[in-house]
Amino acid sequence: MNYVKNAWYVASWAQDLLPEKPYGTFILNEPVVVWRNADGELAAMEDRCVHRLAPLSLGRCEGDKLRCMYHGLLFDRTGAVVEIPGQDLIPAQARVRSYPAAEKHSWVWIWMGDHEAADEVLIPGAVGLDHPDYILGHGQLDYAAEARLINDNLLDFSHLSYVHANSFGAPEAWAYERPKITMLERGVRVERWITGESAVPGEAIGQPIERFASYDFLVPGVLLMTGGNFPQGTSQSLGGGAPDMSKALAGVTFTSQAVTPMTDKTARYFFSWGPHRDHGDEALRDTLMGIAAMAFGEDKDIIEAQQRVMDATPDFRIMPTTADRGVTLFNRLVEKLARDERTRLSVAS
Amino acid sequence: MNYVKNAWYVASWAQDLLPEKPYGTFILNEPVVVWRNADGELAAMEDRCVHRLAPLSLGRCEGDKLRCMYHGLLFDRTGAVVEIPGQDLIPAQARVRSYPAAEKHSWVWIWMGDHEAADEVLIPGAVGLDHPDYILGHGQLDYAAEARLINDNLLDFSHLSYVHANSFGAPEAWAYERPKITMLERGVRVERWITGESAVPGEAIGQPIERFASYDFLVPGVLLMTGGNFPQGTSQSLGGGAPDMSKALAGVTFTSQAVTPMTDKTARYFFSWGPHRDHGDEALRDTLMGIAAMAFGEDKDIIEAQQRVMDATPDFRIMPTTADRGVTLFNRLVEKLARDERTRLSVAS
Amino acid sequence: MNYVKNAWYVASWAQDLLPEKPYGTFILNEPVVVWRNADGELAAMEDRCVHRLAPLSLGRCEGDKLRCMYHGLLFDRTGAVVEIPGQDLIPAQARVRSYPAAEKHSWVWIWMGDHEAADEVLIPGAVGLDHPDYILGHGQLDYAAEARLINDNLLDFSHLSYVHANSFGAPEAWAYERPKITMLERGVRVERWITGESAVPGEAIGQPIERFASYDFLVPGVLLMTGGNFPQGTSQSLGGGAPDMSKALAGVTFTSQAVTPMTDKTARYFFSWGPHRDHGDEALRDTLMGIAAMAFGEDKDIIEAQQRVMDATPDFRIMPTTADRGVTLFNRLVEKLARDERTRLSVAS
Incomplete structure (x- = not known):
């Protein structure tokens, strides 16, 4: 590893x-x-x-x-x-x-x-279950797969349109529009405006909206994501930039997720999700957790299947796509940090 | 493999x-x-x-x-x-x-x-489920064993007298009398006359008979077998040769079986069996399939046990017997074909 | 192995x-x-x-x-x-x-x-189920662990105070006082006087006693153990030596145990236990077997966990303690006997 x-x-x-x-x-x-x-x-x-x-x-x-x-x-x-x-x-x-x-x-x-x-x-700035602004559900899931494969999954949300076609009902835009990706000191930031059918699942939509979604993915494998719904046109008026989340019309949620490598082929995945107190209640939280249970099961199915195929493939190669930019940047950062650690260690000894 | x-x-x-x-x-x-x-x-x-x-x-x-x-x-x-x-x-x-x-x-x-x-x-000439002459049942079975061990089993029917003593009730003659074995371009033909208690299981015997059974075992691992009951003395009158199957008194059946190597230690086994329309009906087909379910379970038990012993035996050897002639001829053919493939490949590259 | x-x-x-x-x-x-x-x-x-x-x-x-x-x-x-x-x-x-x-x-x-x-x-002198002096129960248990780890466990009863705190209710003395250990031709003898709460489990104590416990652990992995209760002071009067078991007040039992290495990581454990006919009956035997079922389950839990940790540790080392003396002496004997076997073999060939 x-x-x-x-x-x-x-x-x-x-x-x-x-x-x-x-x-x-x-x-x-x-x-x-x-x-x-x-x-x-x-x-x-x-x-x-x-x-x-x-x-x-x-x-x-x-x-x-x-x-x-x-x-x-x-x-x-x-x-x-x-x-x-x-x-x-x-x-x-x-x-x-x-x-x-x-x-x-x-x-x-x-x-x-x-x-x-x-x-x-x-320590990454996750939102704890006791945070006053959010109403959070939580859970965890064990994977028969290497943690890096889960990180890769979380670093490329183009998979939402396919893996989660049934659970999140994510529009094709997740796969076709490239997010803005920014390097952070210990991770990457991934920001997107999504138009079309893009409310929080389970939330009624009263007017045409567009959704902003942003997450930081931080070393060693922590995802911190928020998002919210804004009036149509907000994206354009901001030149595609990040909005002031406190101005969101509705649908503000927060999810903290952590991937822990246990052994070479096992990992544990911890997660919480729920609405901002101004935009939802315990019922919405429970709806979201029901969807998460389905969606995270879909991820587990495809990633464990991917691991099995890799195990059956000596000297396998992957073929990166442009959607892999976040994956590549994050993995390069991890490699650099790991290399620096080894260098320090060999200098010290 | x-x-x-x-x-x-x-x-x-x-x-x-x-x-x-x-x-x-x-x-x-x-x-x-x-x-x-x-x-x-x-x-x-x-x-x-x-x-x-x-x-x-x-x-x-x-x-x-x-x-x-x-x-x-x-x-x-x-x-x-x-x-x-x-x-x-x-x-x-x-x-x-x-x-x-x-x-x-x-x-x-x-x-x-x-x-x-x-x-x-x-493509080997199997008898499909829609063949007008036969009333066939079918099934499949997964093995935790290398496909070659299943091929070896099917190439030596002397095992019928032991592995299938309970299911087929095969007479000792299967083990004691050597079949006639003929090389084919992509396989071997195995022919036998069996006397004694040798009707199709479940079939009433009204007169002294003897049974002819013949199968082709073809690359990569396909068994095509027919057989039927003839009046006592037919074998002798034919000098032990193959009879005209259309002259069979009764008990003509056909079974097609295919062994597919999945991985080094797993295989899938496909099979059909049933009577000729002139010699049986759906009830006989169901009787035969019940017997097959028992018999193929017996094969699976012994072959998977054999695989476990092989796995526990570094550098194991086998000791062929004269009953192995079909096994040896077929495996030699497979080795020759595989070697020819590699030669062509190395010449081509 | x-x-x-x-x-x-x-x-x-x-x-x-x-x-x-x-x-x-x-x-x-x-x-x-x-x-x-x-x-x-x-x-x-x-x-x-x-x-x-x-x-x-x-x-x-x-x-x-x-x-x-x-x-x-x-x-x-x-x-x-x-x-x-x-x-x-x-x-x-x-x-x-x-x-x-x-x-x-x-x-x-x-x-x-x-x-x-x-x-x-x-053949080690185990006490068979038909022995006239003892009323014995018996059983067996399969381990997902190397036999040597079970031998090591049986050679150091200091574990009784911890592994079996709930089942045997063994006093701390098992861990704190060192037994007398004597080399035998094909094993070691381990003898102990235990004072304090040391009756046979389930036995009423009418007077202050001390318990003598002695076992031989013999090649290849056979434990033969007896023990009994004596009046307080017996140990001192014998200078810590072994008493005449026929003079025991009460609580004389015998247990025979055998550890068989099956494969590198599996073993089978056979055991019997029960009271001397003068010191107990079928009811006490059943009580003892109930305790044994619990205790041997505790051993299995810790030893299989130990095996899993060893499997996850490349090139692991152990750090012997003084309580390991019996373990060390016995393992050294096994190594010597195994080495002698190999020498004889190479001389012979």
Whole structure:
């Protein structure tokens, strides 16, 4: 896998991680256990006891420490073994790796790279479930596919016209009109005006509108998207530029999505979606989540099928199209960041 | 896999392939999509979009064309991309492989080799479900085993006395008497006279009979078998030769069977069986199909078990017996044809 | 796998192997068929026909012989082919390997090494289900893990305090006090005095006691354990030495356990447990078996999880603790025996 290590990866929904219930997962092929003490404070470390490799996620929380429940080694939050039952001396190598962890925007984020580089400023600005402006539903989905394929999917919304012809009912314009794509420091911004049948699904349209949709796709694989409906002609009057979202007539929603590479061929996908409080209610949120359940299932079907074909194809090649511009720019950025990491590492050593 | 590419492989029952419902399969490790337009005309091509490898079998038929439902690339029947949404220029390499396809004898056949060599004359003469002389049932079965093991099974009917002791109730003679085996241009012919308890299962025997059974096993893996009951002594009077089937007293049936290698360790097996209209009716056909369901399950059990043992045996060897003569002759023919193909290929390039 | 071949491996419970019902299994990655003739006499051989590798465990017993039910080859108890249907000459290489087999202590044992070295004296002295002194329950469990990991588990009972905190309710002493470990010719002996809450589960304690527990763990992976309750102070009066088990106040039980490596990542675990007739009855046996079902499930959970983490860890290392002494001594013995076998083999050839 060619992924950035110096980045915050979503490990779970914050509310799903209960105090003293360690949770084992994989991120970038590494087994990771995330846990909270009784006060709810987070810790994350290698999910693999230094003794005989039992997963610590089957362990027991004891105050600020986590005990391996195979032979009883006790670990502190830094990953150091602080007790070996019946043994006085604790060897210096008796430790596992720890990971910086943070709870923000309703997600638990894990930093997979150098501890010194871990800066919470780099956590993407997702909209949490408790955000006062939005009424959000949420969910998650496991993929039998490489995370990069999901990123690629999210970076090219031309697929909406085909994959989601039934769920979103997206107009052909999604495939035929090229969005404006801007490089960001750690991602790309994708902006579009869509005319025609382009309201939020489930929303009544009283007048001719056009819809603005904009998302940032940020390292390591986080999509932050908003959109809204404006009177016909707004796009033209702005020269195709971005509108002031607070002036939207209706249909303003926000979705935060995060793709976490677990292993080479598995990934976990976290998402929330819902209307702005001024443009919808719990009923609209539930409608949107019903559509999302269908649409994200469509994505999963095509991406897992794509993965199976790739697996059956030795030395496969892809043939990029102009619609791939966002995909290409983002993947190039990831490659550059990953290369820089390796260079720093080889200079340091 | 060592298989012949210049051959017609059965992809499906013709009646199961509905207009505008693309069907994805694997043949010789290659992903293949087979589809019909609204008029029922067949096309077959690589089931792998040139853009990002999504399977075209999840695509949408549009007249004579097939659209990839990931990002909308449109393919004609030759495999050429004729439209990329939102992109004017279509690169020369924007195409996937196509395969000659034919509908004949109730099966859809795909030619996996050179287009120029595809000749429908080479389609084995199976008896289709609509044949006026026979009342046929049909079915198919998926194997977790290499196709060659199924071919080997069908090329040596000595297994009838053991594998099918319960279903066919075949007499020991199947194992003890050697059939007459004749080389054909693209296969072998296997002929036998069986005496003793040798009626078609389910058929009443009013007088002492003996049964003649003959099948051709043809490249790439198609069995065409008929048989019938004759008065005792017929075999001797013919010097063991083949009788005139139209003179059979009773019990004339026909079975067509095709083995298609999907991947290295999976295969699909298609079959039909039933009585000649003069020697049976729908009730006998149903009896035969019940027996076939049991017998083909017995074959699957032993062959899949054999595959598992082979998988657990590094560098395994087999020890041929005299009963293997048909197996050996057919496999040698396949090896020769496959070798000739590679030679022609290396001369051509 | 690094295991001893010159050893008796448990293939099955003797009572589960019915006359003329061949049973196929794997031992040390080799397919083995074990079977009894109508008189109940045992035979064991390679579960792989020399003809085309079909498993003989799908075969038919015919007196003292076993017939492959694919094409009818007939094998005698030494693995030699004695009949090939329809073929007069039987080639010299027409044989499969046979294995010495023995029924003892309610188990069927298979010797996986040199025939000449097979000596029933080397069968570990398990307590069979028909032993007059014990009332035993029994069972077996399949593992998706390497046998060595189960051996390691059984060689270090410090895990009782953690893995089995809920089932056995083992006191912390199991982890904190080091047992006395003695090398045996083909294994290790592990002896412990446990004070505190240490009765047999389900047994009422009328007076302050201490419990003695002792087991031998023998090549290839057989645990033979007994224990009993003694008046407080017994341990001290014996200087920590082993007591006379016949003087136990109560709580004497016996458990025999055997770990059989099937393939690199699968194993079968056989076990019996129950009270001495003087110290319990069928009801106590059933209580113990209920606890064992829970406890052995806990072992399976942690060991299979450990295996998954190992599989996800290239070039993993373990960090032994002092509690690993029994593990280390036993594994060193196995390595030495396996090395000696290979040396003898290379000298012999």
